[in-house]
Amino acid sequence: MFFLLTIITVNSLAQNTSTRGTTTKAEDTQRSEIINSLRLYLANTIKDGSQTKFRVVFLEARKDDANVCVALSKADGSYFDIEKTFNLDLSIYDNKFNACMNVQLKRENESWKALSHSFLASTNDRTAHNRPYYVPKLGSPERKEILDSLGNLIKTSLKARKAFRFDIFYVRIKDEWAFVSVGLLDPEKNSVFEWKNSGVDLSQYRLSKDFNTIEAFLKRESNRWQVVLFSFNSDSQRLNEECRKYNCPPEILEFYIRTEPNF
Known part of the structure; x- marks a missing residue:
């Protein structure tokens, strides 16, 4: 067929x-x-x-x-x-x-x-030709450093006690800025991360019961990637507003589509 x-x-x-x-x-x-x-x-x-x-x-x-x-x-x-x-x-x-x-x-x-x-x-998000940002290759040190920086923030600032791994949707770099969009998975069950009893105070975030994306802007300073801002379940309009506020290059948000839940 x-x-x-x-x-x-x-x-x-x-x-x-x-x-x-x-x-x-x-x-x-x-x-x-x-x-x-x-x-x-x-x-x-x-x-x-x-x-x-x-x-x-x-x-x-x-x-x-x-x-x-x-x-x-x-x-x-x-x-x-x-x-x-x-x-x-x-x-x-x-x-x-x-x-x-x-x-x-x-x-x-x-x-x-x-x-x-x-x-x-x-055609815009599958090949490097004429792309206004670049995507670090799977397994590259730069990609690992960016994701490790976000992972460390979740462990320290959010005080997550449960183990997790990323379901990666976007990793984009332009100049000294990076944009990342990820979901969280339970590494043992290989299923969606359950925030209940994770140690994270969710009261200040717009979270659904079963699924959440984390969007983050990172900046390379002193040759190290650091998280400048992160949010949960942000749509394109909100992300563009945040990008303008911190003067990051808007190209890293081109053609961004927020991923929806698994069914």
């Missing part, structure tokens, strides 16, 4: 995601119905017996049709090999882990039905 790999730009996705405000009850119901239909579609599409979960990268719903882009992983949170499962070649991209499954749905007889899918990759 052949599956299409489509290359898109992320400008329109970022605009739609960042402008999402408070949802109504009807919108929440519609979203739940779409997600449930997507679960069924994945169960029927992936025939090799793999247990999967997905993270919504982008969801656009109208009255009778919807478009959802999801990142797949195994049920235990580990990497799901979409190249092997769907017979794709993602070798032209420098980060194949970000390839996104795009599913088209239609409402029929008051219920949602997934019709087809393709795979999306961003």
